[in-house]
Amino acid sequence: MKEFDPNWTTISEKHHLVPNTYLKGWQHKDSYVYYIDKNENNIDFANPDQSKNTRKIVRTSNFYSRRVGALFQSKLDCDKYFAPLRLHGYKVKIDGLEVSDSIRLNNSFLDEFDLWSVYDTNDNLISEDEKQSLKEEIKSIHIRDLEEAWNQIFENTWFDVRNDILTEVNKNKKVNKIPAVRREELVGFMVSMEWRTEPAQPILKNMFNELIRLLGIEEFLNDPIPEEKKMYPFINTYGENYLHNILLSMYHQLFNKKGPIYEEIQYILNNMNLELFVPEIGCEFITTDNPVCRFQNDRDQTEYLFPISPDLACAVRKGSPVDKNHYFLNTLSKDEVFAYNEQLKKDCNKGYILGQPSKKPYFK
Structure with a gap:
């Protein structure tokens, strides 16, 4: 991982919680995808409003900026x-x-x-x-070193990481193991994006809930923040403010190669196998505004799924022995792909994303 420079900065005020370069994997024309509200049932693909520019979705102004009064500071x-x-x-x-x-x-x-x-x-x-x-x-002073660190360490390389993995998959579709190209970058991007998106990552949520329980401040955290004391327009309560500042501190730790996000990346790299799923011809994976999906399967086991592109998804699996040099490769039936897409849709925050103007490649 590239060394973090605390003097990094960016003029960008629009911070994509799901990176633009990732969403472009589903584009149907230059930078446009079909973005569907999770509660919308009657989808009119002929409506121009159904097609969204990737630069304008899943973003929040100054989400990873820090301003005066921040709880996390140096x-x-x-x-x-x-x-x-x-x-x-x-x-x-x-x-x-x-x-x-x-x-x-x-x-x-x-x-x-x-x-x-x-x-x-x-x-x-x-x-x-x-x-x-x-x-x-x-x-008016914003410190944006975390946003620029995300750009330089993860986002700017994703296009090449994705393409290198897809190239290796396409060369070896008839085998069940392929070389684990860009494995460390794939895991780093996947894990760090799960912490970046909403709703809050399960580890972060549990840590936060335990902290407020120990401090006994549950009622206080529901109090609204007066307008003149708000650092972020998207944060309304003291609880949301504390949680956001904890998240910023954890990202600062990550870029300095420590803390819970970094530790999760290292745990997966050292203890887990990565399985790549190729969909049956005629179907594709969706993605969402919360692309890394954790859920309990029919066997009451936790599954961890990340769509890399419409034609490829990654699952994190326990295995013995751990094979750090290979990805396990499997082709999924249409029904299996549809089942995963339903789970991704269920787990999204506000909406999901298609590359084609039809639900047929994605759902029953």
Whole structure:
């Protein structure tokens, strides 16, 4: 995995929870797919609105940005938030004492900024208009190192990873094992995307629920956040805010090769076999806004399925011995493909994605 640089940044404000380069695997023309609401039964493929540009779906503005007041922070982050103080030569006093530590300033910004006394280079209090201008200047700073890290480490290589795997499959369709090309990149992309999408990944959800149980703050977390204290327009309660900040901290750990996301990737690489599914001719896999699907099968076993393209899906399997050098390759019948597609549809957050203007290749 490429080394993380904390100075990485991007001007992009639109963050795709499911990457554009992944969704293009289902495109029926340049960057367009059929995006279907999970509750929609009567699908009119002739309706132009049914076809969506991959750049405009499954995305949220500044989802992986950090702003002043963030619970997850570093000294480097906080120094960036309060660079305007240095730029203008301002100093801050709280309760009559000068405070220059950027972490302390960050922790008090949302609740106490109006109580700050801000002085210019001549030790004069700045005006209220100047103070409010300073507040907006600080709030406008976004740190987007995590989004750029995702781009450089995972998203930008996915097109080649997918194509290399498909090429190897197409060369070896008559065997049951093929070389495990790009295995580490496949697992890294798959696992990190499951944590990135909604609803919250099961490990994250369980960790969060245990934390709030230990702290005894369940009722507080349902309280709405006042508009003036919101860091993200898509977050409405304190619980959602805590969960999102925990997710950001886990991504920061991942890019520094530690933490639960990184550990899950390493566990799969070292302890699990990867099985690739090729659909019977005439049918295809769907994908969704939550592409990595965990579910309990008829034998009450947990299955883990990830569509790589309409013509290929990946399952993570327990096996002994673990074969790190090969993918196991199997062709699925139409009924098996349809069953998996139903499970993917059931597990999606808001919608699923087709590459053809018909349900026939995907569902009974």
